Amino acid sequence: MFHSLVFQDSLIPGKVIKTREYTFTKKEKAIFDVEVIKKYPVGVLAELKHGKKTIKDVVGIASRFARLKDLKDIHDFANTYGLLGVKEMPAAFGEPPVYGITWFEPLEIWTYHIHVVRHLLAVFTALYKRAKGGDSEIEGRLIETREEDKFIPYKGYWRDDKVITVSWPGGHFPVIEFLPPHVPEEEEAVLAFLANIISVNLEGGIFLGIGQIKKALTKTGFEVLERRTTPYLLAAIYYDLWRLITENKKMIFCAYRNCRLPIEKSGRSKYCNAACRQAEYRERKKGS
Numbered sequence: 001m002f003h004s005l006v007f008q009d010s011l012i013p014g015k016v017i018k019t020r021e022y023t024f025t026k027k028e029k030a031i032f033d034v035e036v037i038k039k040y041p042v043g044v045l046a047e048l049k050h051g052k053k054t055i056k057d058v059v060g061i062a063s064r065f066a067r068l069k070d071l072k073d074i075h076d077f078a079n080t081y082g083l084l085g086v087k088e089m090p091a092a093f094g095e096p097p098v099y100g101i102t103w104f105e106p107l108e109i110w111t112y113h114i115h116v117v118r119h120l121l122a123v124f125t126a127l128y129k130r131a132k133g134g135d136s137e138i139e140g141r142l143i144e145t146r147e148e149d150k151f152i153p154y155k156g157y158w159r160d161d162k163v164i165t166v167s168w169p170g171g172h173f174p175v176i177e178f179l180p181p182h183v184p185e186e187e188e189a190v191l192a193f194l195a196n197i198i199s200v201n202l203e204g205g206i207f208l209g210i211g212q213i214k215k216a217l218t219k220t221g222f223e224v225l226e227r228r229t230t231p232y233l234l235a236a237i238y239y240d241l242w243r244l245i246t247e248n249k250k251m252i253f254c255a256y257r258n259c260r261l262p263i264e265k266s267g268r269s270k271y272c273n274a275a276c277r278q279a280e281y282r283e284r285k286k287g288s
């Protein structure tokens with residue numbers, strides 16, 4: 001069952017700055033460590049002059065995040081939703097994010113997570129497309145599955161056996177292993193890949209608390225309702241991916257030939273937005 005997520009706090013909008021050309025205000029100089037910020041050529045800085053914003057709805061935020069293509073897109077997104085709440089790059093590819101309240105985030109943190117979220121959405125959309133009978137290449141292009149000889153525990157002993165490892169394309173960073181005798185079907189391997197990466201990226205980002213205790217037809221006569229909260233935007237983004245896979249949401253690739261980004265299907269729309277729809281229309285006119 002899927003539980004929705006609540007933001008603990010309101011968010012401060014962010015803006016993209018080129019740190020070495022940007023003129024820091026007096027207030028910014030007083031609050032931020034400008035010398036540290038300048039170590040990174042580009043990043044997202046908290047906007048001090050705006051009031052805090054409350055975000056009510058984060059449904060669909062993962063697709064919106066995955067669609068960020070340039071600095072202007074990132075600027076607009078940060079201005080609407082705030083900073084990601086990630087202090088530094090993960091120690092290694094695939095490691096959990098270092099969550100925390102931030103005032104400045106180097107661009108590389110943003111591009112890294114845009115890349116990961118976009119990839120996960122593409123894997124999920126390809127899986128959905130194939131389940132519907134469309135041909136969709138997953139193995140090799142989106143994930144990599146390999147059989148490896150490993151020394152593994154077996155009934156209190158250890159022995160060499162064949163382990164099926166699912167990793168990112170290129171074989172780096174193994175995400176999950178299936179121990180014998182279990183040989184997963186490809187769909188199962190793909191879903192395990194997705195669920196594992198999402199849960200790693202939620203580590204330390206989501207908090208579980210008590211929402212409400214209400215009367216119910218249970219043995220005690222009451223029921224405890226849980227409440228999941230986060231102060232971090234990035235956790236909300238990964239949690240939105242979690243919603244897509246746990247609720248089996250319909251996903252499609254944008255129909256604009258030069259875009260093809262994964263989007264959640266809603267109504268009859270086949271495009272990310274009006275810009276993609278118009279661009280495809282123009283391409284078609286050119287071709288005819």
Ligand SMILES: [Zn+2]
Binds near residue numbers: 256260271273
């Ligand atoms: Zn598009």
